Structures are given as C-alpha cells and as structure tokens.
Amino acid sequence: MNAPAALYESSLPHLKLLGRGKVRDMYEIDEKHLLIVTSDRMSAFDVIMPDPIPGKGRVLTRVSNFWFEKMRDIIPNHLSDDLTLADVIPDPDLRAQVEGRAIIVKRLKPLPVEAIVRGYLIGSGWKDYQRCGAVCGIELPAGLQQAQQLPQPIYTPSSKAEMGTHDENISFADTVALMGEELAGKVRDASLRLYSTAAEYARARGIIIADTKFEFGLDEDGKLYLIDEALTPDSSRFWPVEHYQVGISPPSFDKQYLRDYLETLDWNKTAPGPKLPEDVSRKCAEKYREAELKLIGN
Numbered sequence: 001m002n003a004p005a006a007l008y009e010s011s012l013p014h015l016k017l018l019g020r021g022k023v024r025d026m027y028e029i030d031e032k033h034l035l036i037v038t039s040d041r042m043s044a045f046d047v048i049m050p051d052p053i054p055g056k057g058r059v060l061t062r063v064s065n066f067w068f069e070k071m072r073d074i075i076p077n078h079l080s081d082d083l084t085l086a087d088v089i090p091d092p093d094l095r096a097q098v099e100g101r102a103i104i105v106k107r108l109k110p111l112p113v114e115a116i117v118r119g120y121l122i123g124s125g126w127k128d129y130q131r132c133g134a135v136c137g138i139e140l141p142a143g144l145q146q147a148q149q150l151p152q153p154i155y156t157p158s159s160k161a162e163m164g165t166h167d168e169n170i171s172f173a174d175t176v177a178l179m180g181e182e183l184a185g186k187v188r189d190a191s192l193r194l195y196s197t198a199a200e201y202a203r204a205r206g207i208i209i210a211d212t213k214f215e216f217g218l219d220e221d222g223k224l225y226l227i228d229e230a231l232t233p234d235s236s237r238f239w240p241v242e243h244y245q246v247g248i249s250p251p252s253f254d255k256q257y258l259r260d261y262l263e264t265l266d267w268n269k270t271a272p273g274p275k276l277p278e279d280v281s282r283k284c285a286e287k288y289r290e291a292e293l294k295l296i297g298n
C-alpha cells in the first residue's frame with residue numbers, strides 16, 4: 001500500500017493514543033519512548049482547519065529532522081535511534097500510513113514555555129513596537145520599520161497554553177520563576193544560538209527566518225533536549241529573500257498564505273474553521289514543499 005496523499009488523523013490501533021495536538025498525534029511506545037505522527041492538519045489562529053494540507057506533515061517531519069541533525073552540537077534533540085519504525089509498527093500497511101511522518105522520540109517532560117526568537121519586526125512584535133517602542137518588554141531603537149531586521153535577535157518567551165486557548169507572552173523573569181535561573185538561562189541561550197545558526201544557513205539558500213519557536217524537554221536526569229518540531233514553516237515565519245522589502249509585510253512560505261485567505265472571509269476565528277477550497281489547500285501545500293526544497297533540496 002502506498003502512503004496516502006493526505007493524512008488528517010492517524011490510526012494505529014495497536015498503540016495507545018496519548019493525545020492529538022493541533023498537528024501531531026502522540027502514541028505511547030513504552031515508558032521511555034513515544035511515537036509522534038505529524039498529520040496534515042493545519043491550524044491557523046489556533047483553530048484546526050477541517051481540511052488537510054496534503055503532504056504537509058511529511059514536509060514538517062523532514063525539515064525538523066534536518067535541523068535536529070544539523071544542530072545536534074548546539075543541543076541534543078529528542079530523536080531516538082533505539083528502535084526502528086518496523087519494530088514499533090510491524091504491520092506494513094499501517095506503517096505505510098505514517099511513513100515519512102512518524103518519528104520515535106525520547107519521552108521527555110516538556111517545559112511549560114514556548115521559546116520564541118525574533119530576528120525581524122513583524123506580526124505581534126510589530127504591533128507591540130508601534131504601540132510602545134518595545135517588543136514583549138524589550139526596548140528597541142526608535143524609527144524601526146515593519147519587517148526590519150532587529151539590531152540583534154531577541155528572546156520573547158510565551159507560556160504554553162492549553163488546547164483551545166492562546167499562548168501568552170511572559171517575561172524572562174517569569175520563566176525564571178517557572179523553572180529556575182539556570183534552566184531558564186540555558187533555554188534562552190540555546191534558543192538564540194539555534195536561531196542565529198539556522199537563520200544564517202537559510203539566508204544563504206534564499207530564505208529569511210523572521211522568527212521561530214522552540215520547545216524543550218527534560219529527561220529523568222534533568223538533561224535538556226530540543227523537542228517537538230524545529231525551524232519548520234509551521235513554527236517559524238519563512239520569507240523568500242527575493243521578495244523581502246522593509247516597510248511591508250513580506251509574502252511567506254508559512255501559513256501566512258492561509259491566514260491571508262482567511263482574512264478575506266467573514267469568519268470569527270473560533271472553531272469550527274471554514275472549509276478550505278481545493279485551490280487554497282493545494283497552493284498551501286506547494287508553499288510548504290517549496291520551503292523544503294529550498295532548504296534541503298530533493
């Protein structure tokens with residue numbers, strides 16, 4: 001059986017489903033391992049759309065794995081090589097369902113922050129700056145324009161919200177209160193290094209990474225790992241270099257395309273999301289694929 005073109009929800013009856021996030025399905029393998037399947041679900045404004053973006057989950061998986069490997073000297077990641085997919089899903093038909101989009105990971109304790117790094121002034125950061133000259137409490141020079149590169153990347157963590165609610169910006173001091181000074185500092189420093197390294201690499205391949213979000217987890221010994229996904233078009237704003245211009249919101253590879261479409265609708269941004277026209281989901285899928293090709297190639 002070939003892998004299906006689009007996977008909205010995975011179904012692996014022999015494994016215990018721990019939960020479905022907006023995009024990923026999490027299964028228990030054993031005490032120490034999880035199977036994470038990245039579906040083709042698409043969320044925008046924190047609402048899951050009713051239609052899949054065909055192949056998106058495979059793009060996210062390949063892009064994440066690429067960065068995990070590239071960044072392993074900066075920080076270890078959650079990928080586990082103790083088991084193969086065939087060990088975990090012996091049935092070939094079931095395996096085909098999730099091939100290219102399933103990863104076996106160490107089962108870690110996720111830290112309660114989203115580690116956001118911003119290299120450019122856009123989105124909520126731009127709104128913040130226009131209002132008060134600062135982004136998440138970090139003062140910036142006067143006179144910056146929309147989409148302008150910041151003098152240096154800034155770390156603007158947010159709290160990890162429960163399903164169906166929105167994340168909230170928090171200060172670095174809040175993250176210290178949540179996890180202690182040492183760990184909060186490690187998370188910030190790793191995030192800034194990861195972002196800068198990735199941004200330089202991507203820039204040379206025609207992609208500006210305007211901002212991004214990381215998640216981290218701890219093992220039983222308190223060792224810190226990069227978890228979830230890394231530097232994908234879902235967790236970042238990717239802009240094509242050739243269309244970048246200070247003063248305007250650049251077109252992007254990420255879900256901005258879908259967001260722009262959704263803004264044309266009379267939809268109040270609460271669940272359920274609107275049905276996506278075929279050409280919108282296809283165009284969106286192409287955008288994800290284009291980012292993958294630029295970054296990694298075929």
Ligand SMILES: Nc1ncnc2c1ncn2[C@@H]1O[C@H](COP(=O)(O)OP(=O)(O)O)[C@@H](O)[C@H]1O
Pocket residue numbers: 020021022023024025026034078105106107108109110215217227228229
């Ligand atoms: N190695 C790991 N160990 C434990 N939990 C993880 C690991 N990697 C990712 N997760 C969690 O799995 C979930 C991934 O699902 P996702 O669809 O991305 O969720 P969300 O809707 O929160 O974005 C997240 O809650 C993330 O924190």
Ligand SMILES: [Mg+2]
Pocket residue numbers: 021023228
């Ligand atoms: Mg997520």
